[in-house]
Amino acid sequence: MLNILFIGDINGRPGRNAVKQLVPNLISEKKIDFVIANGENSAGGFGITKDVFDDLMAARINCVTMGNHIWDKKDSMGLIDSEKRIIKPANMPPGTPGNPYGIFSIDKNGIEIKIGVINLIGRVFMSPMDCPFRTADKIADEIRKTTNIIFVDMHAEATSEKMALGHYLDGKVTAVVGTHTHVQTSDERVLAGGTGYMTDAGMTGSFDSVIGIKKEIIIKKFLTGIPDKYEVAELDVHFNGVICTIDEISGKTIRLERLDIKYEKS
Ligand SMILES: [Fe+2]
Ligand SMILES: [Fe+2]
Numbered sequence: 001m002l003n004i005l006f007i008g009d010i011n012g013r014p015g016r017n018a019v020k021q022l023v024p025n026l027i028s029e030k031k032i033d034f035v036i037a038n039g040e041n042s043a044g045g046f047g048i049t050k051d052v053f054d055d056l057m058a059a060r061i062n063c064v065t066m067g068n069h070i071w072d073k074k075d076s077m078g079l080i081d082s083e084k085r086i087i088k089p090a091n092m093p094p095g096t097p098g099n100p101y102g103i104f105s106i107d108k109n110g111i112e113i114k115i116g117v118i119n120l121i122g123r124v125f126m127s128p129m130d131c132p133f134r135t136a137d138k139i140a141d142e143i144r145k146t147t148n149i150i151f152v153d154m155h156a157e158a159t160s161e162k163m164a165l166g167h168y169l170d171g172k173v174t175a176v177v178g179t180h181t182h183v184q185t186s187d188e189r190v191l192a193g194g195t196g197y198m199t200d201a202g203m204t205g206s207f208d209s210v211i212g213i214k215k216e217i218i219i220k221k222f223l224t225g226i227p228d229k230y231e232v233a234e235l236d237v238h239f240n241g242v243i244c245t246i247d248e249i250s251g252k253t254i255r256l257e258r259l260d261i262k263y264e265k266s
């Protein structure tokens with residue numbers, strides 16, 4: 001059996017602080033073998049930087065997936081293109097820098113296990129992209145030549161699109177877990193074909209906010225329509241994610257454990 005911890009969108013420094021404190025503990029308490037985190041908001045709420053990426057790796061995260069905020073820090077393009085542990089949404093237009101998927105090796109009791117990671121982006125209420133369904137199919141077929149363990153982060157707004165992808169990939173991948181809304185759903189389950197599914201893993205960041213940003217700023221924007229500088233909120237920080245327990249031979253999910261942990265600074 002293999003345990004993969006997946007962490008929902010890490011939002012700015014408050015989210016990173018929670019990750020730094022909680023991930024090493026979770027690894028030992030829950031016997032976690034591999035950690036994937038959505039990092040599209042990890043640098044000040046928008047994108048990722050080299051320093052922030054190094055911070056996440058120091059917190060024992062093995063692989064970072066992204067989303068619509070991937071290019072928010074312009075200097076990160078080189079990092080995203082060259083760093084094998086950062087996975088971009090695979091259905092972005094051809095020619096976009098970055099890795100459309102990753103295959104990672106871990107050692108478990110002296111046996112090498114390979115884990116495939118795919119990141120996709122939705123098209124409902126989001127910018128136009130290539131088809132996430134057909135892209136997932138193509139990449140999953142490619143990864144399956146190497147391993148049956150394939151984890152999919154579906155970064156999308158619409159529940160229906162995420163759920164449809166979960167059913168579409170049921171039996172073909174290990175798990176489909178959603179990100180992007182920053183609000184955790186309580187619908188974690190194993191689908192008929194053995195694919196773990198959860199509509200949204202949630203956010204690791206401030207809950208006294210509007211999806212991670214200071215609530216006053218967002219309320220003012222809704223009231224007046226005038227854009228203001230977004231600032232990451234800092235109060236009531238939660239760690240959101242899911243642990244996926246997998247049969248490493250078949251690549252099927254056995255169970256999912258949803259995590260919503262209130263972060264208390266130690
Ligand atoms: Fe996000
Ligand atoms: Fe997003």
